[in-house]
Every structure is written in C-alpha cells, then in structure tokens.
Amino acid sequence: MYKENFSPLAPASAPQDVKMYKYDQFDDEFITQRIEQLRSQISRRLAGELTEDEFKPLRLQNGVYLQLHAYMLRLAIPYGQLNSTQMRTLAHIARKYDKGFGHFTTRQNIQYNWPALSDIPEILEDLQKVEMHAIQTSGNCIRNTTSDPFAGVAADELTDPRPWCEIIRQWSTLHPEFAFLPRKFKIAVNAAEDDRAAILYHDVALQIVKNDAGEIGFKVYVGGGQGRTPVIAKLVREFLEPQYLLSYLDAILRTYNMIGRRDNMYKARIKITVNETGVKEFTRLVELEWQRIKDTGFNLPDDQKQTIFEHFILPKFESYQYDDAKFETNIADNNGFDYFVKNNTFGHKADGYTIVSISLKPHGGIPGDISADQMDLVAQLADDYSLSEIRATHRQNLVLPHVKLDDLFTLWQKLSKANLAAGNIGLLTDIIACPGLDYCALANARSIPIAQMIAEHFDDLKKLNDLGDITLNISGCINACAHHHVANIGILGVDKKGEESYQVTLGGSSRKDADIGNIIGRGFSGDEIVGAIDTITKVYLAGRKNQAENFLAYYRRAGQTPFKEALYNVT
Amino acid sequence: MAHVKPIKPLKTPVSVTANLLLKGLTVYLAPDGTWSANIADAAIAEDLAQEAVLLALANVTVKTQYVVGAYSFAVELVNGKATPIGMREIIRAKRLPTIVPDGLTPKPEWENQFTAANADSDNSASSDNVAKSNESKRSENV
Incomplete structure (x- = not known):
C-alpha cells in the first residue's frame, strides 16, 4: 500500500496556488522546535525518564490519545480548509503509518486510529512539509476554530469569515495565558445567513453581521456547548467592532480563566461558568475587563490584518457560457x-x-x-x-x-x-457518528454499527428524499462528540447493566433555529433501534401537512405525543 | 491466636490487561508475568489476594516502560480460559473494531502485531501505578 516514491509535492498534476494562509519562516521554525520537543519527550518516556502521568499532558497537547486498541492522532485542519497537496499527505500518512484510512471529525479535523508512538514525530515532520500540525487538538486549551465549510464562496454569506478564523488561530496558538484553561475551549465563526457550523454550541460563537451604518462586526455569543449539559450560547454583545476582536476575546477568556471552576471537571466548561454566574453578571465582568484592556491590550495592527486578509483573496473565476x-x-x-x-x-x-x-x-x-x-x-x-x-x-x-x-x-x-457520490447530503443517512466503542476509550456503546444499520434500512434515495431535510446523529457516550443533542433525531449510546442501549432525542437543531432535543422515553436495544427510527419517520410522514413541512417543523407543531404513542403504545 | 483476615472473594474472576507503550496495542498478563495478545493466555484471579498479585506483577512492566495503563477487568471462565464479559473488553480482546472500514479487509498482521516479551520479574513489584478494576481511570477526555 505504501508508495515508496511518495512525494507530497509531486502530484499527478500540479496543484494550483490555493488562497489560504501560508507558513512564514517563523511558523516553520516554530513547528520544527515543537516536533523536536515531542520527539525528546517520547524518547524520555520510552527510556523511563518520564512517567505516564508526566507524559500524558505532553502527548495530549500534540493530539496523541491512547484509545482502546492503539494510539490515536488528531490533526488540525484550520477551519476545515485543505489544499490538494495536504490531502495527498493525509493519504500518505494513512498508508505509511496507519491502516490505510482516516476519520474526519465534527471539529473539521482528521484522526488516525493506529499510529505507533515512535512514529508520531515522523508523521508530524511529513505534515510540516505541507504546513499542517496537531497542536492544540487536545487538552484544556483553545481548539481548532471552526467555520462554514462553504466560507468565502457561499452565495448566502455576508463576507468571508476565514481571515478572522486565521487571526483567531494565530492569536490562540500557544497563547501563554490560555494554555491551561479550566477545560477545553472552542470558537466558531459564521458569516452566512444559514448556520452550517453549529456555532451556537460553541464556547464562543461569532456571527459576522452588518450594523445599521453598514459596517461589518461581530455578534458575540458565549457559553454554548454539548456534552452532558447541552446549552445554547447566550448573546453577550450585539455588535463588536472588528478591530477589537482579539481584546474582546482576551476579556472573555480572562474572565473564564479567573472564575471558571477547576474543582470539578464536569462543571469546568464556560457554559457552566456563565450559567452559575448569570449571563448578565458574566457580561458585566467581561465588559469591565475589556474596557480596561481594549485600548492598551493586544489588537491586531492594520498592516498584519491586511497581510492575513491577502491570503484569502478569492481566485479569479472563469467567465464562460455553461451548457x-x-x-x-x-x-x-x-x-x-x-x-x-x-x-x-x-x-x-x-x-x-x-x-x-x-x-x-x-x-x-x-x-x-x-x-x-x-x-x-x-x-x-x-x-x-x-x-x-x-x-x-x-x-x-x-x-x-x-x-x-x-x-x-x-x-x-x-x-x-470511488463510492463517493452518494447524493444524501442533508438527508437521514447523512449521519454524524463518533467512533464509539469500536475505538474510543470513553464510549459506552457502539455508534458505527448503528449508523450502518440505519443506512442499510433507509437505502432508497427516493424515499430518503421524500423524508426530506432531516438530521440524525449518534454518540457513543454522553460526551456527545457526534452532537446527538442537536440532531432532529439524536441517538445516545449508554451502558445499561452491561448491555448497549440507545436513548432517542427528538427536536434538536444545530442551525439558526438552534434547539436541544428532548428525550422521547426509555431507550432501545441495538436490535430495536432501527425499528424505532423507522417508526419515528412513519409518524412524521403520516402527520405532516405536506412535504414542505420538514421533520423539525412537524415535531415543533405536533410535539412528542404522536411519537410516544407509536413508539411505546402510550395514549 | 492471631486473627486471620478472610480472603474476600471477587464478584467475578478477573484478568489484567494493558496497552503496549510503544504501539498502544491491547495485551493480557499471562501467569508467568509475560504479556500476550491473546486473552486466552491471560492469568485469572478469583479473589482479592490473587488480583493484587497479578496487579503487582503487571506493575513490573509498567515500570519498565513496556506496557501502560494496566488494570483488572471482569471475565468469565470458558473451558478454563478467561473470556471478557462487557462489550468494551470484548472489543478490546478482538484487537479490532467490530466493523472494518469499507473496502478494507482485515489483514493477518493486524491480529499478530505483538510479539510477547518477558517481563523483568526480578524487579520489585508494587501496585502503586496500576489502576485496579477501574477502567475509567485510563479514559482521556476528548
């Protein structure tokens, strides 16, 4: 499988110069140092100079987990953007160091499930050649900033959010003040009319808006999240002038760093801080800190901002008469x-x-x-x-x-x-599923086989299209990596007295009309769950006014009752 | 007459498992202190005292950086061999997910990546670093 003559810089045809951020000398030297640090840490671990307790936080800061069967390496794909050379390198890594495949995640990143610990510095060196790394893909720090996958070219967007994502990426990478937060911290930026990045379930959500004067700025939300306590982010500032983005983020992170809980990891996310403090008081504290630092703290100089924006100038599109x-x-x-x-x-x-x-x-x-x-x-x-x-x-x-x-x-x-043409985007079988108990050390139940069984059952594209716009997400544990809370139909795998059981939630949404799904009733066994999903879809098809009333609209109108009646024979 | 503390039985027999430090692969502690890829080779403890002995033996190779995250887990005996009970340990014992990615066939080497090596049984053993019957201790937050 592994191609000995691999060269990520020599594809079959020359790639174009994709408009994206390019490493400069500083970036390159920094990554080199970082890889050498990890190589030394791994050597010291293998030589017994570091215990596992000492080594674990070091490897986690480089995206290296220990899962059920092997190590797992998570790589960062900043706001989900890749060029073809980078994708070829991901293929090369899959062949040489893994088992020939990779897994794209809900953070727009990619994970490899089988690397050996000793190979990881080499993997990172291969990544460095194409300007990628694994820094801050784990640990209690600011993770990969996510955005609309259609950013920059979507017909429904106000402006390109990617330069702002890049500014946040540079600001947050190894920010000394925010390297050891109470818990992990996730930021998302959206500039489109629709929300294709689930921004309201992030620790900080930035919606790019235009004010009455026609100026671009940010609507700032704080305290969203999923996991065991799903929360929709709350508005803390209606309009933030863009020149203050970094100082305002500094103020939010500082407030969280100061008052966020460290006594209980389940209460350490900012969503809990905001909830316990109250959004009004939390906002007051942020604004107080911001007023103190907004003119003296760090805000990106215009020339640096301009340099970053120039990386994202759209390519020249060909004008032609299509047939x-x-x-x-x-x-x-x-x-x-x-x-x-x-x-x-x-x-x-x-x-x-x-x-x-x-x-x-x-x-x-x-x-x-x-x-x-x-x-x-x-x-x-x-x-x-x-x-x-x-x-x-x-x-x-x-x-x-x-x-x-x-x-x-x-x-x-x-x-x-290549089996990559399934026309099911946005349909029931466009399922988000975490690796679940097949790979993950945290999971309580398997996700992938359930996703496969559902896909097998709903294999008729015509019927799927008749079902229409509907999301189904499956998480293998309450950490909710597959965003089950915010799916129209969510499935949560739990361990029930040693058996896998699947709890169903209905009515979630990760889009503009964000909502958290409600548990419909007792869970279902692995053998029952496909039948339960089938029943749910039949209730919807029988009850909808017409095809224009999608699943979520029907659920919001009809409530849980018809589903409960059908699933549990409850009247 | 000295009071003899009764040996507390376990609810089920247990075996000890870990991951290889270098590759992360699942292994099981054999009665002689070596590690095997095959759960059928696993040593079995039926009471707390036997479990403590196994965990102490496992800790020898935790200290020599051969394995990481050793812990005991419940098994049942089938033909005298350890067989995992819960789904998590059933999947770990297969050393593969229950599904394989589309287009890929499990290869023989996936099952045989481990070559058993002897632990250094001369080292003094203690169970300080070994998680005892607590699998969640080795889970890492995502």
Missing part, C-alpha cells in the same frame, strides 16, 4: 445524478460555479471514514475541478468549493467509481 441544456439532459438520463445535484450542490458566488459536497456516508459505510486511495482521488479531483481546494465539514463530509457547472457531471461520474 444548460446538456446539464438538464444529464440530470434526466442518469439515475442518481439528479439527487446529487439536488442535495450535494450549493450556490456559489461566481456565475457558472457550484459548491459540491462529497458525502462520506456511502451506503453502509462508516460516517467520516475515508481510505487513502479515496483521499488521493479527492486531491486529484480538486486539482482538476476545484482549483486544488478542499474543505472538511462538521458533518464529517468533504467539499469541493469551486466546481464549474460544466464539469459537474464528469466529476459525479468519477466520484461514483
């Missing part, structure tokens, strides 16, 4: 292409282009998993059809953000041959 008639003919003549166009494409800012989602939820597949060969194919397709650019989504899919409509049919054909 509309041929496009329609291909839709009519090719089974599956119609659903792919309907569900897997989204409006692009440039005429004649579209944003294409590649579903990593093929029929019976493992949500978020992708083989090294598929990664290489995606990289090549990005070079050929998407200006060498790729995005990872929080729903564990990939995106080719710049596809010409004239190329869409050919792209679909090539994806089909």
Whole structure:
C-alpha cells in the first residue's frame, strides 16, 4: 500500500496556488522546535525518564490519545480548509503509518486510529512539509476554530469569515495565558445567513453581521456547548467592532480563566461558568475587563490584518457560457445524478460555479471514514475541478468549493467509481457518528454499527428524499462528540447493566433555529433501534401537512405525543 | 491466636490487561508475568489476594516502560480460559473494531502485531501505578 516514491509535492498534476494562509519562516521554525520537543519527550518516556502521568499532558497537547486498541492522532485542519497537496499527505500518512484510512471529525479535523508512538514525530515532520500540525487538538486549551465549510464562496454569506478564523488561530496558538484553561475551549465563526457550523454550541460563537451604518462586526455569543449539559450560547454583545476582536476575546477568556471552576471537571466548561454566574453578571465582568484592556491590550495592527486578509483573496473565476441544456439532459438520463445535484450542490458566488459536497456516508459505510486511495482521488479531483481546494465539514463530509457547472457531471461520474457520490447530503443517512466503542476509550456503546444499520434500512434515495431535510446523529457516550443533542433525531449510546442501549432525542437543531432535543422515553436495544427510527419517520410522514413541512417543523407543531404513542403504545 | 483476615472473594474472576507503550496495542498478563495478545493466555484471579498479585506483577512492566495503563477487568471462565464479559473488553480482546472500514479487509498482521516479551520479574513489584478494576481511570477526555 505504501508508495515508496511518495512525494507530497509531486502530484499527478500540479496543484494550483490555493488562497489560504501560508507558513512564514517563523511558523516553520516554530513547528520544527515543537516536533523536536515531542520527539525528546517520547524518547524520555520510552527510556523511563518520564512517567505516564508526566507524559500524558505532553502527548495530549500534540493530539496523541491512547484509545482502546492503539494510539490515536488528531490533526488540525484550520477551519476545515485543505489544499490538494495536504490531502495527498493525509493519504500518505494513512498508508505509511496507519491502516490505510482516516476519520474526519465534527471539529473539521482528521484522526488516525493506529499510529505507533515512535512514529508520531515522523508523521508530524511529513505534515510540516505541507504546513499542517496537531497542536492544540487536545487538552484544556483553545481548539481548532471552526467555520462554514462553504466560507468565502457561499452565495448566502455576508463576507468571508476565514481571515478572522486565521487571526483567531494565530492569536490562540500557544497563547501563554490560555494554555491551561479550566477545560477545553472552542470558537466558531459564521458569516452566512444559514448556520452550517453549529456555532451556537460553541464556547464562543461569532456571527459576522452588518450594523445599521453598514459596517461589518461581530455578534458575540458565549457559553454554548454539548456534552452532558447541552446549552445554547447566550448573546453577550450585539455588535463588536472588528478591530477589537482579539481584546474582546482576551476579556472573555480572562474572565473564564479567573472564575471558571477547576474543582470539578464536569462543571469546568464556560457554559457552566456563565450559567452559575448569570449571563448578565458574566457580561458585566467581561465588559469591565475589556474596557480596561481594549485600548492598551493586544489588537491586531492594520498592516498584519491586511497581510492575513491577502491570503484569502478569492481566485479569479472563469467567465464562460455553461451548457444548460446538456446539464438538464444529464440530470434526466442518469439515475442518481439528479439527487446529487439536488442535495450535494450549493450556490456559489461566481456565475457558472457550484459548491459540491462529497458525502462520506456511502451506503453502509462508516460516517467520516475515508481510505487513502479515496483521499488521493479527492486531491486529484480538486486539482482538476476545484482549483486544488478542499474543505472538511462538521458533518464529517468533504467539499469541493469551486466546481464549474460544466464539469459537474464528469466529476459525479468519477466520484461514483470511488463510492463517493452518494447524493444524501442533508438527508437521514447523512449521519454524524463518533467512533464509539469500536475505538474510543470513553464510549459506552457502539455508534458505527448503528449508523450502518440505519443506512442499510433507509437505502432508497427516493424515499430518503421524500423524508426530506432531516438530521440524525449518534454518540457513543454522553460526551456527545457526534452532537446527538442537536440532531432532529439524536441517538445516545449508554451502558445499561452491561448491555448497549440507545436513548432517542427528538427536536434538536444545530442551525439558526438552534434547539436541544428532548428525550422521547426509555431507550432501545441495538436490535430495536432501527425499528424505532423507522417508526419515528412513519409518524412524521403520516402527520405532516405536506412535504414542505420538514421533520423539525412537524415535531415543533405536533410535539412528542404522536411519537410516544407509536413508539411505546402510550395514549 | 492471631486473627486471620478472610480472603474476600471477587464478584467475578478477573484478568489484567494493558496497552503496549510503544504501539498502544491491547495485551493480557499471562501467569508467568509475560504479556500476550491473546486473552486466552491471560492469568485469572478469583479473589482479592490473587488480583493484587497479578496487579503487582503487571506493575513490573509498567515500570519498565513496556506496557501502560494496566488494570483488572471482569471475565468469565470458558473451558478454563478467561473470556471478557462487557462489550468494551470484548472489543478490546478482538484487537479490532467490530466493523472494518469499507473496502478494507482485515489483514493477518493486524491480529499478530505483538510479539510477547518477558517481563523483568526480578524487579520489585508494587501496585502503586496500576489502576485496579477501574477502567475509567485510563479514559482521556476528548
């Protein structure tokens, strides 16, 4: 499997110069130092100079976990943006150091499930060659900032959020004051009309808005999160002038760092701090600190801001007359292409282009998993059809953000041959699933086999499309890595007297109309859960006013009663 | 007459497992203090005193950086061999997920990546570093 002649800089066709942040000399030297530090730490651990208790926080700061079967390495993909060269390197790592595949996560990152501890410095060296690393993908620090996977090109966005994500990334990377927070800390930025990044379930959510004077700024929310206590973030500032973004974040983090609880890890997230302090008082403390530092503390100088923004100037899109008639003919003549166009494409800012989602939820597949060969194919397709650019989504899919409509049919054909053309984005089988008990040391129950069984049961695309817009997420434990709380249909795996049991929640949403799902009743065994989901969908189909009333709208109108009656025979 | 403290029985027999420090792979403590990839080779303790002996033996190789995160877990005896009870340990004993990624076939080497090595049984043993019947201690927050 491993290609000895691998060179991440030598793809089959030369990649384009993707508009994204590029490392400078400082970045490169910093990463070199960091890898050498970890190499030394691993050597000292293997030589017995460090105990596991001493070593664990060091490896975790580099994304290295010890799971059920092996070590797991989580790599950062800043706000989900990749170029084709980076994707080829991810394929190379999967082949050389893992078992030929990787797993995309809800933080727009990727995980490898089988690396040896001694190989990790080499993996990080390979990543460094393509300007990637694993820093702050674990530990009680600021994690990867996430954003809209369509950022920069979505037809419904106000402005490109990526430069702001990059500014936050640089500010938060090894920020000395925030390296040992009470708990992990997650920030998300959105600039679109819709919310495709679940921002309201983040410790800090930044929605880019325009004020009455037409100026761009941030609406700031704090204290969202999932886990065992799901909370929707609360508004703390209606409009923040962008020049104050970093000082305001400093003020929020400082307040949290000062008053956040460290006595109980289950009460240490900022959502608990905000809840216990009260949002009004927490906001007052943040504003007090901010007023103190806003003009004397750190705010990004204009020239540095300008330099970062220049990395994200959109490429020049080709102006051409696309063949509309041929496009329609291909839709009519090719089974599956119609659903792919309907569900897997989204409006692009440039005429004649579209944003294409590649579903990593093929029929019976493992949500978020992708083989090294598929990664290489995606990289090549990005070079050929998407200006060498790729995005990872929080729903564990990939995106080719710049596809010409004239190329869409050919792209679909090539994806089909690699089992990557499932036209199910946004449908019931576009399932988010965590690794669950098959891999994860925290899990209580398996997630992946449940996702596969549900996908097997709902394998008819026509029926899936009739069910329409619906989300189903499965977590293997209460840590909620798969965001089960915020799915229209959420499934939580629990251990019930030694047996796997699955609790169902209904009515969650991770979008603008954010809501936390409610438990419908007693849990179901692994053998019962698919039948329960089938029953839930039948209740919806029978009760909806029409197809325009989607599952969530129906649930909000009808409530839990019809579902309880059908599931538990309760009247 | 000296009071003899009765040996407290366990609810179920237990064996001791850990992960190899270098590769992270699952292994089981054999009666002679070596580690095996095969749970059928695992030593079995039926009371607290036997469990303490196994944990102390395991700690020898924790201290020599051969394994990490050793702990005891419940088993049942089938034909005199340890067999895991809970799903977590059933999956660990397979040394593979219950599913394999689409398009991949489990390879023989996945099952045989471990070569048993002898622990240094001359080292003094203590169970200070060994999690005892507490699997959650080795879980890492995500």
